[in-house]
Amino acid sequence: MEKEVGFHILDIPIHILSEIMFNLSAISIVRCSSVCTKFRTILSDSSFQQSYFSRAPISFVLLSDHHRLTCIDSSSNQIQSFPNSNHGSSCIAMQLQPSSSTKRRTRTIHTSKQQSVINNRKRKRNINMSRFVTFHIHRRMNLINSSNGLLCLRASNYHSHSLYYISNPLLGEVLTIPPAPSPADHNLRFSAFGFDPKKKIFKILQLVSKSNRMVAELYQSDSHDNTWTLIPNAPSATAKFNSSSFDPCLNGALHWITDHDQISELICSFDLNTNNFKSLPPPPHFNAEYLSKISGVSIGVLKGCLCLCYVVDGAQFETWVMDKYGVKESWRKAFSIDINSYCGLCPQDKHRPIGFNSFGDMWLRADSDSHSYSQCLVSFSPETGVFRHIDIGGISSRNIQATPQVLSYVSMKEMINLANNTHLQFQTIRPDKNNDLGFNLLTMGHFR
Amino acid sequence: MAAEKSSIKIITLIAADGSVFEVEPNIVKEMKTVQSYIDELDQNTVSIPLPNVFGNDLAMIIEYCKKHASEEETKEAKEEFDFEFVKRMKSDDKLRLLQAASYLNMESFLQFMAKAIAAEIENQSVEFVRDYFQIESDFTPEEEAELRKENEWAFK
Numbered sequence: 001m002e003k004e005v006g007f008h009i010l011d012i013p014i015h016i017l018s019e020i021m022f023n024l025s026a027i028s029i030v031r032c033s034s035v036c037t038k039f040r041t042i043l044s045d046s047s048f049q050q051s052y053f054s055r056a057p058i059s060f061v062l063l064s065d066h067h068r069l070t071c072i073d074s075s076s077n078q079i080q081s082f083p084n085s086n087h088g089s090s091c092i093a094m095q096l097q098p099s100s101s102t103k104r105r106t107r108t109i110h111t112s113k114q115q116s117v118i119n120n121r122k123r124k125r126n127i128n129m130s131r132f133v134t135f136h137i138h139r140r141m142n143l144i145n146s147s148n149g150l151l152c153l154r155a156s157n158y159h160s161h162s163l164y165y166i167s168n169p170l171l172g173e174v175l176t177i178p179p180a181p182s183p184a185d186h187n188l189r190f191s192a193f194g195f196d197p198k199k200k201i202f203k204i205l206q207l208v209s210k211s212n213r214m215v216a217e218l219y220q221s222d223s224h225d226n227t228w229t230l231i232p233n234a235p236s237a238t239a240k241f242n243s244s245s246f247d248p249c250l251n252g253a254l255h256w257i258t259d260h261d262q263i264s265e266l267i268c269s270f271d272l273n274t275n276n277f278k279s280l281p282p283p284p285h286f287n288a289e290y291l292s293k294i295s296g297v298s299i300g301v302l303k304g305c306l307c308l309c310y311v312v313d314g315a316q317f318e319t320w321v322m323d324k325y326g327v328k329e330s331w332r333k334a335f336s337i338d339i340n341s342y343c344g345l346c347p348q349d350k351h352r353p354i355g356f357n358s359f360g361d362m363w364l365r366a367d368s369d370s371h372s373y374s375q376c377l378v379s380f381s382p383e384t385g386v387f388r389h390i391d392i393g394g395i396s397s398r399n400i401q402a403t404p405q406v407l408s409y410v411s412m413k414e415m416i417n418l419a420n421n422t423h424l425q426f427q428t429i430r431p432d433k434n435n436d437l438g439f440n441l442l443t444m445g446h447f448r
Numbered sequence: 449m450a451a452e453k454s455s456i457k458i459i460t461l462i463a464a465d466g467s468v469f470e471v472e473p474n475i476v477k478e479m480k481t482v483q484s485y486i487d488e489l490d491q492n493t494v495s496i497p498l499p500n501v502f503g504n505d506l507a508m509i510i511e512y513c514k515k516h517a518s519e520e521e522t523k524e525a526k527e528e529f530d531f532e533f534v535k536r537m538k539s540d541d542k543l544r545l546l547q548a549a550s551y552l553n554m555e556s557f558l559q560f561m562a563k564a565i566a567a568e569i570e571n572q573s574v575e576f577v578r579d580y581f582q583i584e585s586d587f588t589p590e591e592e593a594e595l596r597k598e599n600e601w602a603f604k
Contacts (some may be wrong), residue, residue, distance in 0.1 A: 002569065008582065009543060009581040009582070009583065010581075010583065012546070012550065013549060016546065016550050016558065017561070019558065019559060019562040020546075020562045020566050021566070021567050021571075022562070023562055023563045023566030023570075024566050024569070024570055025566070025570060025571070027571075028566075028570050028572070030599065030602055031572070031573065031574050031577065031599075031602040032569070032574075033579060033597055034574045034595045034602050034603070035574055035577050035578055035581075035583055035585070036578070036584070036585055036586050036587070037586050037587065038585050038586075039583075113535065142526075439530060
């Protein structure tokens with residue numbers, strides 16, 4: 001009877017089909033492009049790709065033991081994730097009033113076992129699926145950061161040259177970059193990656209401390225001789241050790257924190273377009289006295305704005321955002337958390353988030369309470385004040401690194417212009433059922 | 449002109465199967481196709497035939513519009529309504545309603561249906577999506593084989 005209307009999905013105008021596909025996760029898009037030629041045409045259209053990418057949710061990429069890379073798709077479907085209003089958590093939850101309120105917090109702590117039905121739904125929203133790429137590399141791997149759908153990793157032995165990789169983890173694609181001039185030892189203070197989707201080029205910057213000076217080494221994908229270059233006029237202020245940037249790339253620039261005495265030099269940036277260094281104004285309340293009271297300053301991106309996270313007096317975690325990029329007066333406090341309320345979750349880096357997702361939820365690493373010696377992830381919603389465990393699909397790992405990333409379904413071969421650069425080693429890690437190396441696709445069904 | 453328009457009290461919509469719906473003007477505001485029709489008329493009661501929309505579907509669309517046009521309903525109540533609304537639909541219903549939303553030029557309802565359909569094919573295999581939309585693969589056997597080889601996981 002339903003067929004009486006007599007229409008077919010392919011008769012529906014393309015802009016309406018696109019509307020459906022805008023709501024799909026990147027991995028479902030990959031699937032849809034194999035459905036038929038019409039779908040493929042829609043999905044490979046560059047204007048569709050651009051608008052898909054501009055509204056795609058922020059996911060997270062995890063690097064766990066044995067060089068295993070997992071994408072966690074944190075996209076949300078409003079319909080599936082109902083009820084939105086009721087955020088539950090299986091662990092200790094804390095509620096605070098919205099940050100706009102002047103009276104900042106009323107705190108109620110409750111454990112909420114009775115909300116487990118809701119939790120399951122919420123988990124589904126958090127992880128749609130996940131997939132692995134296992135690197136076949138016998139070195140220490142570090143997640144650096146992601147930029148516009150591409151991920152940067154670094155492999156290193158102490159005292160050997162650092163080797164960078166650019167990857168589209170969703171498609172298992174990996175590009176190997178020539179070794180950097182300086183090794184990844186304690187002198188390496190900062191490294192970050194930025195990709196310009198319009199020019200289709202990427203750059204990797206590493207800052208190395210050499211005889212109390214900062215040396216800037218840069219790799220750019222459009223270099224003709226495929227080598228790293230030294231960038232003059234690097235800021236003298238030493239970049240803070242131990243990754244002060246959890247999400248450094250914003251507005252075509254890379255950002256980091258220095259340990260300079262000059263407050264105006266606290267936030268440094270590197271313009272990916274002009275290769276120039278510039279400092280950005282910190283919040284107005286930052287002065288020498290205030291700086292002595294705070295610790296663990298880190299910088300990242302929250303809902304498209306530059307943000308600073310730090311701990312005041314060892315008791316209060318605060319996040320500030322710069323609403324208008326580069327405008328000192330536009331800094332405002334986004335939220336704060338009483339550090340004591342972390343108890344029971346034992347986050348590893350109380351003052352260093354992994355990143356923020358599209359809803360502004362902060363993700364943190366924590367010790368798993370079910371498996372000793374293994375780590376898990378926790379999210380915190382500033383809106384509701386609730387902490388939640390993130391289901392990472394049963395991955396048990398002693399050491400987890402993670403970074404926010406918008407997943408891209410477009411092949412790196414299309415994304416990056418490699419015409420001038422034929423030396424780069426490109427490979428795709430394909431699924432191989434007979435071999436643990438290679439990637440596996442895990443769907444939610446497998447997790448349960 | 450404006451005074452005359454605001455005097456329109458009831459709009460009659462006639463579905464493809466002849467069933468008749470009487471609705472308030474604010475309900476049809478979302479339906480741009482109907483609204484532009486009304487804008488051209490000065491009569492007190494307007495009757496509009498909708499030959500591309502079936503009665504059952506139109507009833508659902510009007511129900512959705514009523515709920516969302518209501519100022520008394522809370523955001524949460526509307527979300528709960530949306531959730532139940534989608535839950536009681538079959539796959540065919542969703543595709544038909546999407547088509548109707550497209551014909552009636554209803555932007556937010558169209559996005560709502562697109563989301564509901566996306567939720568059905570999210571995380572499903574290529575074969576599932578083909579079955580769901582009743583699409584036959586039009587790749588050449590060689591292309592199809594290559595796709596299956598390259599993206600083996602996508603077909604599972």
